[in-house]
Amino acid sequence: ETGVTQTPRHLVMGMTNKKSLKCEQHLGHNAMYWYKQSAKKPLELMFVYNFKEQTENNSVPSRFSPECPNSSHLFLHLHTLQPEDSALYLCASSQHQGQETQYFGPGTRLLVL
Amino acid sequence: KQEVTQIPAALSVPEGENLVLNCSFTDSAIYNLQWFRQDPGKGLTSLLLIQSSQREQTSGRLNASLDKSSGRSTLYIAASQPGDSATYLCAVRRILTGGGNKLTFGTGTQLKVEL
Numbered sequence: 001e002t003g004v005t006q007t008p009r010h011l012v013m014g015m016t017n018k019k020s021l022k023c024e025q026h027l028g029h030n031a032m033y034w035y036k037q038s039a040k041k042p043l044e045l046m047f048v049y050n051f052k053e054q055t056e057n058n059s060v061p062s063r064f065s066p067e068c069p070n071s072s073h074l075f076l077h078l079h080t081l082q083p084e085d086s087a088l089y090l091c092a093s094s095q096h097q098g099q100e101t102q103y104f105g106p107g108t109r110l111l112v113l
Numbered sequence: 114k115q116e117v118t119q120i121p122a123a124l125s126v127p128e129g130e131n132l133v134l135n136c137s138f139t140d141s142a143i144y145n146l147q148w149f150r151q152d153p154g155k156g157l158t159s160l161l162l163i164q165s166s167q168r169e170q171t172s173g174r175l176n177a178s179l180d181k182s183s184g185r186s187t188l189y190i191a192a193s194q195p196g197d198s199a200t201y202l203c204a205v206r207r208i209l210t211g212g213g214n215k216l217t218f219g220t221g222t223q224l225k226v227e228l
Contacts, residue, residue: 004156006156009154040220041220042117042217042218042219042220042221043202043204043218045215045216090156090157092157097214101147101159101162102159102216103159104149104156104157104158105156106154106155106156107154107156
């Protein structure tokens with residue numbers, strides 16, 4: 001048990017749908033991250049939040065909209081996605097946005113039809 | 114731009130064999146290097162973290178080495194077991210100008226240890 005949970009674990013959505021991914025960490029950490037893992041590609045960092053403030057956005061399309069209401073919760077709101085957005089979306093947390101080890105959740109497997 | 118390569122992409126070995134996984138990176142100005150294990154449906158688990166000033170780290174049957182100047186790291190697994198079957202990811206962290214840091218991942222080595 002890593003202390004980072006993600007829901008749902010699997011999601012199938014159409015290109016016109018709106019859905020949200022949820023991440024919750026029970027570790028008392030202050031930094032949270034969204035990563036995308038596509039088949040045959042390295043993990044790509046999408047967003048970083050530190051003390052609820054977004055500190056990094058790695059040129060992610062606006063159809064992905066993150067939200068961090070508090071240090072324990074992180075959301076990724078999805079709308080008008082494309083089939084190429086199908087991937088495993090991983091959430092992670094660390095004590096601070098620094099050099100500490102990041103703890104990962106199990107991921108949400110997303111399929112966009 | 115930092116690029117991280119892992120070789121081989123997939124590996125199948127019989128139980129009990131010692132094995133080496135390789136990771137190379139193009140920019141040697143790293144802060145640390147980390148090895149992760151990824152199991153299907155269970156996300157990533159950190160195995161070993163090596164600071165740039167260190168040469169190796171050990172945990173149980175795992176030993177990771179780092180040669181920063183040549184841009185290489187190896188993960189050595191001794192006496193492999195079926196439970197070691199997973200995808201192993203290498204990631205390097207560098208400090209960004211102006212603060213912050215970035216973790217760059219390789220594509221992983223998919224390991225299968227057979228009975």
